[in-house]
Amino acid sequence: MTDCQGDVEGASTPMELYEKLSEQGVKVRSLKSAKADKTEVDTAVQLLLKLKMDYKQMTGHDYKAGCPPSENDAAPNNGPAADVAGEDDTVDPWTVSTTNAKGVDYDKLIVRFGSSKIDQELVDRIEKVCGQKPHRFLRRGVFFSHRDMHQVLDAYEKHKSFYLYTGRGPSSEAMHVGHLIPFIFTKWLQDVFDIPLVIQLTDDEKYLWKDLTVEECHRFAIENAKDIIACGFDINKTFIFSDLDYMGSSPEFYRNVVKIQKHVTFNQVKGIFGFTDSDCIGKISFPAIQAAPSFSNSFPHVFGSRKDIQCLIPCAIDQDPYFRMTRDVAPRIGYPKPALLHSTFFPALQGAQTKMSASDANSSIFLTDTPKQIKNKINKHAFSGGKDTVEEHRKYGGNADVDVSFMYLTFFLEDDEQLEKIRQDYTSGALLTGELKKILIETLQPMIAQHQERRKQVTDDLVKQFMTPRPLNFNL
Ligand code: TRP
Secondary structure: OOOHHHOOOOOOOHHHHHHHHHHHHHHHHHHHHOOOOHHHHHHHHHHHHHHHHHHHHHHOOOOOOOOOOOOOOOOOOOOOHHHEOOOOOEEOOOOEEOOOOOOOOHHHHHHHHOOEEOOHHHHHHHHHHHOOOOOHHHHOOOEEEEEOHHHHHHHHHOOOOEEEEEEEOOOOOOOEHHHHHHHHHHHHHHHHHOOOEEEEEOHHHHHHHOOOOHHHHHHHHHHHHHHHHOOOOOOOOEEEEEHHHHHHHOHHHHHHHHHHHHOOOHHHHHHHHOOOOOOOHHHHHHHHHHHHHHOHHHOHHHHOOOOOOEEEEEEEHHHHHHHHHHHHHHHHHOOOOOEEEEEOOOEEOOEEEEEOOOOOHHHOOEOOOOHHHHHHHHHHHOOOOOOOOHHHHHHHOOOHHHOHHHHHHHHHOOOHHHHHHHHHHHHHOOOOHHHHHHHHHHHHHHHHHHHHHHHHOOOHHHHHHHOOOOOOOOOO
């Protein structure tokens, strides 16, 4: 099954969506009164619910039969309506927060966003198609949601390949371990499927959103590229680009940006991103720039003039609004919709209520941290699900579901059995918080030291090579 109901299918204005909703309401009522087949009714009701959610996302308020939207309908100023996951969850490209210590309710987010769950069947299928043990991020639900991944695999099985697209907004020199999640996973995908990859560094986005100069943003892009390259990407299959550099040098890329801009209205981006009348016009048109790499002819040095090559985007779920918009536009400008794989957030040391932030040194483990800093931060700041005293902990056990050290181990400890044993021992009280933290410290210290070692090997010249538009090596 595809998940296309999740997109604002063909409806580009609140009015169009309102009309679709009214029609669907009539359909549901007539099916019900005709006592139609249960599955038929259920399908119609489901579509109605999806449309209602899309409508709320676009306009910022609930659909009411008989009350058509006004021209100015869009989400309120305080951010996209799409961001409400559980009642208290906020998830959009700029904010991630929840009041729940276990973190955002990701199942609810799937329903809200209209994506599909990465279930065991899909994980098994990925294993079968690529012939490799699924990455721990798949085994453990770190990548938990998708759009159209089955279609990508169907095509791959028929020897129709695809390319990967991911990115990073370079807002500072400092990257933390959470930033590596999409890149670690993307590298794995590149290796097991043997496919090309483009990485967008949105230095333009950071200039528009933050109090930084263009030069600073560009410099951060280059610095971040070094950390990204240190993840081990294949230089023969990877093109990394800064928007500030590439946009002006590639007529094909810019043509796609303009095509996208023509097919998205101010009302729509207001609904999707919560822009207001006082946001600068750079922000309002930026989503088109993040959308453009989803189309293969944006990279003629890699794909020539082919516009039909399927794109797969691994990203954190907060980037989904950009790609819901992209998928809505794609068929209207003659391109395939990009498929997506969504990850959960990497929690802050203080707890899963929010994600790690590069601007708060104590909430994050940075890629530049020394072994001693790593140890101190974890011991001092990592939120513990343990009990207050050793006696109580031994008696009642700890709560791994809210324990940040345990959560981090689910991201980085490779051995499934060892992880499960840690969970059991912690829950029973046999393993103390200090001991759990020690395991995490001993996992992260070598991992980060190795990253620093690899980053040292990344020369300016190597960065230049990765960032030079050139043919890549692959068979599609
Ligand atoms: N906007 C993203 C950020 O701020 C960067 C980005 C651009 C991106 N293109 C992407 C992330 C594609 C994931 C996939 O980090």
